[in-house]
Amino acid sequence: MCDGMSVTRVVIAGAGFAGLSSALFLARRGHQVTMIERDGAPPDGAPSDDVDSWRHPGVPQGRQTHALLARARRILADEAPDVIAAFLERGIREIPVVVGAGRLEGELMLLSRRLVAEAELRRIVAREPGITMLIGDAVTGLQVSPGGAVPVVTGVHLRSGGRVDADVVVDAGGRRSALPEWFAASGLPIPIEERQECGFFYLTRFYAVRRGCQPPESKMPASMPLDYATVLAMGADNDTFSLTVTLSVDDPFRSALRESDRFDAFVRAVPHSAPWIDAGVPISDVSMMARIENRRRRITSDNGPMVGGIVLLGDAALHTNPTLGRGISMGLMHAQHLAEVVHLAVDDPAGFVESFSAWTDEHLGVWYDSQVAADANTLERLAAGVRGERVTAVDTPATRFAAGAFACAAHNEVVGTAVANMIHLFAPPHEAFGDPSVAVPITEFLASGPSLDRPPDIPNRKAFESMLSAE
Numbered sequence: 001m002c003d004g005m006s007v008t009r010v011v012i013a014g015a016g017f018a019g020l021s022s023a024l025f026l027a028r029r030g031h032q033v034t035m036i037e038r039d040g041a042p043p044d045g046a047p048s049d050d051v052d053s054w055r056h057p058g059v060p061q062g063r064q065t066h067a068l069l070a071r072a073r074r075i076l077a078d079e080a081p082d083v084i085a086a087f088l089e090r091g092i093r094e095i096p097v098v099v100g101a102g103r104l105e106g107e108l109m110l111l112s113r114r115l116v117a118e119a120e121l122r123r124i125v126a127r128e129p130g131i132t133m134l135i136g137d138a139v140t141g142l143q144v145s146p147g148g149a150v151p152v153v154t155g156v157h158l159r160s161g162g163r164v165d166a167d168v169v170v171d172a173g174g175r176r177s178a179l180p181e182w183f184a185a186s187g188l189p190i191p192i193e194e195r196q197e198c199g200f201f202y203l204t205r206f207y208a209v210r211r212g213c214q215p216p217e218s219k220m221p222a223s224m225p226l227d228y229a230t231v232l233a234m235g236a237d238n239d240t241f242s243l244t245v246t247l248s249v250d251d252p253f254r255s256a257l258r259e260s261d262r263f264d265a266f267v268r269a270v271p272h273s274a275p276w277i278d279a280g281v282p283i284s285d286v287s288m289m290a291r292i293e294n295r296r297r298r299i300t301s302d303n304g305p306m307v308g309g310i311v312l313l314g315d316a317a318l319h320t321n322p323t324l325g326r327g328i329s330m331g332l333m334h335a336q337h338l339a340e341v342v343h344l345a346v347d348d349p350a351g352f353v354e355s356f357s358a359w360t361d362e363h364l365g366v367w368y369d370s371q372v373a374a375d376a377n378t379l380e381r382l383a384a385g386v387r388g389e390r391v392t393a394v395d396t397p398a399t400r401f402a403a404g405a406f407a408c409a410a411h412n413e414v415v416g417t418a419v420a421n422m423i424h425l426f427a428p429p430h431e432a433f434g435d436p437s438v439a440v441p442i443t444e445f446l447a448s449g450p451s452l453d454r455p456p457d458i459p460n461r462k463a464f465e466s467m468l469s470a471e
């Protein structure tokens with residue numbers, strides 16, 4: 001504990017990536033943490049047991065591909081380097097950050113089957129002094145006291161019937177957090193929400209690297225857009241990798257692609273994923289993750305905070321379509337900030353909520369906003385692709401500049417480094433591209449009249465449909 005700081009009693013609802021990392025960062029600053037998690041502990045066993053035997057329905061994306069961008073790894077390196085060491089010991093893969101001709105020196109990213117990394121983090125947090133874990137219980141409501149201008153949350157009610165008092169309650173319940181129900185039951189105002197249904201869903205299959213084979217190098221972004229689909233290929237822990245296909249929810253072939261043989265036939269036909277599947281042996285079925293949305297939830301309005309003593313963390317505050325793999329990095333940024341400022345809540349619970357929300361808007365909202373804009377384009381592309389039509393995504397100055405930046409990154413080191421800084425969440429677009437040393441080469445490149453069109457689809461829509469219709 002730093003001089004002059006008091007111990008804050010923090011209750012965290014939800015032990016996903018954001019909840020677990022904030023518990024660790026808080027406890028290591030001397031705060032007293034109680035975590036409540038609905039789902040049981042991971043098994044003691046090999047990494048594949050974390051995936052195959054851990055019942056963790058609270059994280060429905062558990063069987064999907066997960067990358068920890070360089071920003072997430074940097075925060076872990078600064079706050080809890082032992083976590084990175086344990087990840088590597090467990091077989092989680094670490095790779096350099098390279099985008100075209102650019103490279104982030106000194107930064108790395110981590111690739112893992114989600115549950116392998118989360119299970120390891122959970123074990124570390126469970127051993128950490130200063131953290132009490134109530135596993136197999138759930139937060140069912142809030143304890144609220146009258147405050148000054150607004151009421152103040154002073155603890156949580158548990159499904160088991162108990163109650164835990166706190167100076168700060170953290171909702172880290174993920175995209176399915178029940179915060180609006182808790183607020184309603186306590187007579188608090190309805191949280192403010194923005195939502196955008198993404199209109200597409202994810203199909204993922206995992207593979208083990210075939211003996212004697214070498215899959216291609218993993219890159220971020222890991223995705224390749226076709227007119228009617230997006231295909232992602234990404235390495236993971238212990239010589240495994242995953243292939244993911246994103247389709248429109250309105251695609252009439254969406255069910256057919258869930259069949260393992262057809263899924264493999266399709267990814268083998270796509271040039272981006274073909275070398276991967278040739279190097280792998282399937283180790284899972286095809287898992288689906290549907291109902292993907294972008295959602296931002298706020299408990300402050302133009303009139304100030306609705307309540308004191310509670311903050312929303314990670315996906316509970318804002319989450320985006322995961323194609324760019326930003327969720328865990330954003331959750332860790334949030335967790336680190338919480339640990340730095342949580343002591344301020346004791347004397348001013350409402351002011352703390354207000355300043356935490358403002359920080360969230362400023363530092364995480366920028367990523368949320370850019371994803372919402374990108375997803376509108378993706379949805380339009382997929383919807384047109386299902387009809388056998390093509391939408392070019394470079395018809396406005398902003399999309400043309402972005403496409404030019406990515407194309408220019410392939411051969412220009414300064415631009416490649418700027419794009420890498422943006423992809424890995426070190427700099428938002430206006431910062432990454434605002435400097436003339438980055439903007440000028442992109443503008444000059446665009447002035448040279450390059451073609452920014454995507455190459456023709458392989459397989460094209462007709463071939464995709466006949467592949468999936470064949471008996």
Ligand SMILES: Cc1cc2nc3c(=O)[nH]c(=O)nc-3n(C[C@H](O)[C@H](O)[C@H](O)COP(=O)(O)OP(=O)(O)OC[C@H]3O[C@@H](n4cnc5c(N)ncnc54)[C@H](O)[C@@H]3O)c2cc1C
Pocket residue numbers: 013014015016017018019020036037038039057058059061064065066067068069137138139140172173174175176177178202289313314315316319322324325326327328329331
């Ligand atoms: C298909 C898909 C792929 C993704 N890929 C990536 C990727 O490659 N890289 C990346 O960075 N991010 C990725 N993400 C995003 C990432 O999964 C989330 O951003 C991240 O898990 C958010 O962490 P969290 O702790 O906020 O929530 P979660 O990880 O969802 O954890 C919430 C936890 O709260 C528990 N809980 C909920 N309510 C209660 C309650 N009332 N009481 C007790 N416990 C409760 C749940 O059981 C769960 O354990 C992906 C997401 C999806 C959907």
